[in-house]
Amino acid sequence: MVHNPLVVAALSAGLLSPLAAGMYSSNSPVIQLSSKNFEEKILKSNHASIVEFYAPWCGHCKNLKPAYEKAAENLKGLAQVAAIDCDEDSNKQKCAEFGVQGFPTIKTFKPGKQYGKPIVQDYQGPRTAKGIVDFVIEQIPNHVTRVNSKTVTEFLQKNNETAKAILFTKKGVASPMYKALAVDFYDAITFAQIRDKETEALAVFGVERFPTLVALPGGDAEGVVYDGEMKKEPMSKFLSKFAKPRESKPVTEEKTAEKPSTSTTTSAPPKPTFDATIPEVPSMGAFEEQCGRKICVLIITPPVAPVLTPFEKTNAYINQAKLSFPFFQLPWASLSPQFKDALDLKESETPQMRAVSIKKGWSVEYKGDLNSHEEMEGWIDALKLGDLPKKKFAKLGSDVVTPPEPKEEPVKEAPKHEEL
Known part of the structure; x- marks a missing residue:
């Protein structure tokens, strides 16, 4: 990344000329x-x-362009891949609002609870198409309701006059494509997903083939079974017969016509916090005793926020999940380099979550919103079903967890930028 204050200042003052008018063509x-x-x-x-803040003269920006465009192609219809030229005089103020000081700067924007004020975070992952795609897919909002045999009647009766779409599938969690469809039709069609194991719910609809998409027009109208390809464009065309996609609408219960202020959109989201009753790992021996034969979920707490307080909805689910997986907190300062390497942990200002199997030697990273009860619940369910990709690691030694020296603050390294 080009990160030279003198160059940025000179550019802002108009003392340097850009090498090109723009980097991305209209095509x-x-x-x-x-x-x-x-x-x-x-x-x-x-x-x-995901938005790239760039300057046309920036060499790293030019090197990123092929991977960024490939990511945009792969994410078409799922999420937005965008770029803004910070070298343009008319855009400089906007780039400054988001704290851009070097190029390229990449940030992700996920719709928040308040319309017009998304959750903004810096993208620090690999500058590759795969790295970008994998990260952005995890940011897709989930408006898909998981329905089972016990809740199907309630789901059908609620808002009966509005259209509904139900996907019957063997998958435990909604796919990125199905979640993207739910975003497209937000507040126009209610989306749900029913798993193949929910036999009573399947009997209500007579579904025997998976996946099957059924549209319920609303009221007393009979359901319509989709018989096309399970691809977004034809599925969207089918659903458009029952309701039109919404370009943009507040994703909150309180919908107001008042124009929202964007003056605080660059503020960092509140730091994720967890139930203070989740215990810390006192020693490697205790860690192995609890997690040697079962999967454990670890919350890696950052140096800047070692003391955690509860988020009501998230912790309500975590406390339930303890019945399946033990949860532990591990302060960043207590981890050995070996442990950080094994779990691919990088220093962060926010907590990180990993599922770990010591016996089988694998870990699974949680990439969702740490404040989202629904996303964490889906992750836990997918973990139970074995649907998540696992990262293998070598056997951990006895020095994995080492207590920090008393009264010493952890040493913070200077910010590092990925080399392209």
Whole structure:
């Protein structure tokens, strides 16, 4: 990343000339942003977005372009991949609002609880198409209701006059494509997913083939079974017969016509916190005793926030999940380099969560919103079903967890930027 304050200052003052007028052509799959359309395209969007803040003269930006455009192609219809030229005079103020000091700076925008004020975070992952795609997919909002045999009647009776879409599938969690469809039709069609094991719910609809998509027009109208390809475009066309997609609409219960202020959109989201009753690992021996024969879920707490307090909904589920998986907190300062390498942990200002099997030597990273009860619940369910990709690691030694020296603050390294 180019991170030279003198260059940035000179550029802002107009002392340097750009090498090119722009980097992405009108035919590029990357959405072109400006200060005029940024709010409508990104801040008010119901979709997850990733935005590159770049300068055309930046060598790292040019090197990133092929991977970024490939990511945009792979994420088409799922999330927004966009870029804004910070070298343009009309865009400089917008880039400054988001604290851009070097190029390329990449940030993700996930719709928040308040319309027009998404959760903004820096993307620090690999500067590869796969790395970008994998990360952005985890940011797609989930408006899909998981329905089972006990809740199917309630689901059908609620808002009976509005259209519903139900996917019958062998998968335990909603796919990125299905979640993206639910975003497209947010507040127009209610989306649900029923697993193949829910035999009573299947009997209500007579479904025997998986996956099967059924649309319920609403009221007394009979359901319609989709018989096309399980791809987003034809599925969207089918669902459009029952309701029209919504370009953008507040994703909150309180919907107001008042224009939201964007003055605080660059504020960092509140630090994720967890139930203070989740115990810390006192020693490697205790860790092995609890997690040697079963999966454990670890909360790696950052140096800046070692004391955690509860988030009501998230912790209500975590406390239930303890029946299946033991939960522990591990302060960042207590971890050995070996442990950090094994779990691929990087220093962070927010807590990190990993599921770990010491016996089988694998870990699974949680990439969702740490404040989202629904996303964490889906992750736990997928973990139980074995649907999540596992990262293998070598056997951990006895020095994995080492207590920090008393009264010593952890040493913070200077921020590092990925090399392209």
